[in-house]
Each structure stands twice: as C-alpha cells, then as structure tokens.
Amino acid sequence: MSYLEKFDQAVGLSKPAADALSKLFGSRFQTAQAVRDHHGRDESPYPLMAPDAVVHAHSTEEVSALMKLASAHRFPVIPYGAGSSVEGQILAIRGGISLDLSQMDQVIEVHADDMTATVQAGVRRLALNESVRHAGLFFPVDPGADATVGGMCATRASGTNAVRYGTMRENVLAMTVVLADGRVLKVGTRARKSSAGYDLTRLLIGSEGTLGVITEVTLRLHPLPMAVSAAVCTFPSVQHAVQTAIEIMQSGIPIARCELLDANAVKAVNRHDRLQLREAPMLLMEFHGSESGVHEQAELVETLAQDNGGSAFDWATAPEDRSRLWTARHHAYLAALQTRPGCRSVTTDACVPISELAHNIDAAVSDADAAGIPYFIVGHVGDGNFHVGYLIDPDSQHERDQAERLSHDLVKRAIACAGTCTGEHGIGLHKMEFLIEETGDDAVSVMAAVKRALDPLDLLNPGKIFVGA
Known part of the structure; x- marks a missing residue:
C-alpha cells in the first residue's frame, strides 16, 4: 500500500471560504504555490502534501475567528509551528488551511x-x-x-x-x-x-x-546552574556505551544530559562541524550544579565509564567548548543527511525501560548492519530513548520498504518489553498502527471518543494519530 492510499481525498477550500479568509486576514491569507509547498512537507519521509492555503495568525482572537469560519465552511485546519516534525504531523492530507503560528512570537x-x-x-x-x-x-x-x-x-x-x-x-x-x-x-x-x-x-x-x-x-x-561541565567519552562498542548510561542512572547520579552517538553519527558531525572527535561510539554528557557537585558527579561517571572500556574522557568547561559540542550533537540529523546527498531519512524513535535499553539498541544495530542500509543512531539514553535514522534513496522502493521493515521491527521490540513506540516524535501518520498495538483497541476508542467530543466535524489536523475518529 502506498503512503497515500489509506487517506481520504482532499476536501479542498470553497470560494466562499477563501473569500471570507481573505477578508479576515488580508495579505496574511496566502495561496502562492511556493508558500503552500513550504507548509506541505516536514522532516518525515512522506511526499509533499500541500494545503490549499496558508494563514498567518497574530492573536488568539484571530485563531478563534478562523476556527469559526472552518466550522461554518467545513475545511480542515492544520496548526503549523516550525515545520520540524518527523512523523508527518503537519501534512495536509485532506487539504484545507495550514495555520502558521510562527508570527505569534511574543x-x-x-x-x-x-x-x-x-x-x-x-x-x-x-x-x-x-x-x-x-x-x-x-x-x-x-x-x-x-x-x-x-x-x-x-x-x-x-x-x-x-x-x-x-x-x-x-x-x-x-x-x-x-x-x-x-x-x-x-x-x-x-x-x-x-x-x-x-x-x-x-x-x-x-x-x-x-x-x-x-x-x-x-x-x-x-x-541557571552555578556550574556546568560537559564531557565526551568513547567506547569500544555501542553496548559498552549504553551499559555505562544504564549504570549512571542506576547509581542515582543527577546527570543533566547523557547522549549517545554511534560511530556513524560521530563521523557525520566531524565532517559537518569540522571537529576531530574519535570516530567510535560516544557518550556526550553534561553536569549541572555547584562547583563541588559537578566535580563529584563527573569523577563518579568517569570511573563507571572506565570500568566499561571508556577512554579519551575529555572535558569541556568553557562555554564556547560546550556550545561547540552540543551544536554538533544537534546537527547530527542534518550532518547524517549530508553523508548521502539526495537521501531522505526514515527516522524512528522508541523509549524502553532502562534495563531493556542495551538489548534493544543491540538488536537495532544488528538488523541495520544486516540490511546494508546506511544508518545512524543517537539517543537520550539517560531516559531510555533512542533514535535510528535509515538513510534511503527516496526513489528506491526497495530501500524504502527495507527501512520501514527495520523501523517496524525496532518499534515492535520496544513495545514487547513494556516500552513505547515513540518517546518524543509522536504518532502523526507514521505510527498509527503501533498506537493500537501499544495501548489496545479500547484505549484508542476512548481517545477517538475524546476527539469526537471536542472536534465532531473532524476539522483539526484530520487523519493524524488515528483514522476514522
């Protein structure tokens, strides 16, 4: 089944509705193709699904007036912020209005x-x-x-x-x-x-x-913490790095950040940000607190890391050095895309109990290596959340199918060990079937009932989270 076959046809925007919107919002009601296209794609692997028009709102009162028009004329409204969603949340699968709130920035x-x-x-x-x-x-x-x-x-x-x-x-x-x-x-x-x-x-x-x-x-x-210190430490394998993260959490050390980058992610950020990090599985950590507290936390973590084969434990206490490291971490996604020009990332995330983290990441690595599709792994491993991005040729149906299979298997393993199909990306279009598997038909029916009670005409971002509310 193609991505679009399971969705209804776009309902469109009637001329009376368009006229009313134009009167209300003036030049902030836009139908130019470039503007619509910009609001019709996010960071998901789905193709362009443009709205019929874009409205830029400036106040709660304007949003209220827009929704009253939507209710009267029966057109969908998709709230839009920065467009950085990764599960298709902002795509206009039934047309309608993309309600851009980015100018409400006070x-x-x-x-x-x-x-x-x-x-x-x-x-x-x-x-x-x-x-x-x-x-x-x-x-x-x-x-x-x-x-x-x-x-x-x-x-x-x-x-x-x-x-x-x-x-x-x-x-x-x-x-x-x-x-x-x-x-x-x-x-x-x-x-x-x-x-x-x-x-x-x-x-x-x-x-x-x-x-x-x-x-x-x-x-x-x-x-703002009195003292902040960041550290990087490399490990002989992803499993050693994950085990260190598990032990940090089980020891009760109040670490502020504990991020995993696999060797592929480190290689990508080195190239993108012109760094010289050792290209091996890495934990990037940060400690907040008093000067003495930060020092004590860091010493305990360094001991745990060394016990798990950690090496090259490097400190970054100067603000500019910490900023450089965290900027590189935040660039990991874009950096990975640049390692295969023209690719798209089928990105999935799962969150599992901390005791199940090593097994789940190990299985994801084994599956991805066996499939031969380029990939990268980053994770907020301190809370059991990890992300895998499969870098595919968007024109290759075989690679797309492979990546979806890998993503499905990863998520099913997470659910099987009492984890969740998404730690932070959300459901959107991509994980609707997993929501049912994770919560059960009855729970989804209750969610759908809430949706019907608050939005009986199915105007707000229709077709997301579950179909047929």
Missing part, C-alpha cells in the same frame, strides 16, 4: 520570582531562553531543533535535558487553547499544582493539533 510576561513565563505559541526555544537569561533562568526542554513552544507542546517534546528536567508534560503549567468551534479555553494556572477537575492541560499536551490550537503557554522555568 514573550507576554516573565514572573522571575515564581520562575514562570507566559509566551505565545510561536516563540522559539532559543529566543525564549535569551529573553529570560537576564533573570538567571532558563527553559530546559531541548529537542534539538529550534522548535516553537506550541509545537513542542503539541508533540510532548523532550530531548537532551529530559533526564534531569523532564519533558513538556512536566514543564507546562497552563495554556490558552482554541477549540474546533472557536471557543477559547484557558486550562491550568501558574500554581505549581492543582487538584481541580480533569487535567485538560495534560490532555492537550501531545495531542498533535487534533484537539485544539494552542495559542499561549505558561512554562515552568529553572535557575
């Missing part, structure tokens, strides 16, 4: 004493941190890409700092959300906890734009 207020910030959904992660740095605070969720806060909420993002600071689920306190019929909900508060009714905030985090359009978010901030 930091509304910062409450330094409470360590919170309220921002519009289009604020980028790096811009947010720049705006709160003067208060001695930072927002720790770091998925790698300079994603928007709204997009990070929609996919329940996490990333390199999650092992210490948690995911978006733990760092979002409140949101303003526009429902499919245009109603505006304010869920959550700036208080650190609440027992008031259903937790609608957590329901909407990870909903991938299918339940509402997130327009404002109140975030939990954290103090």
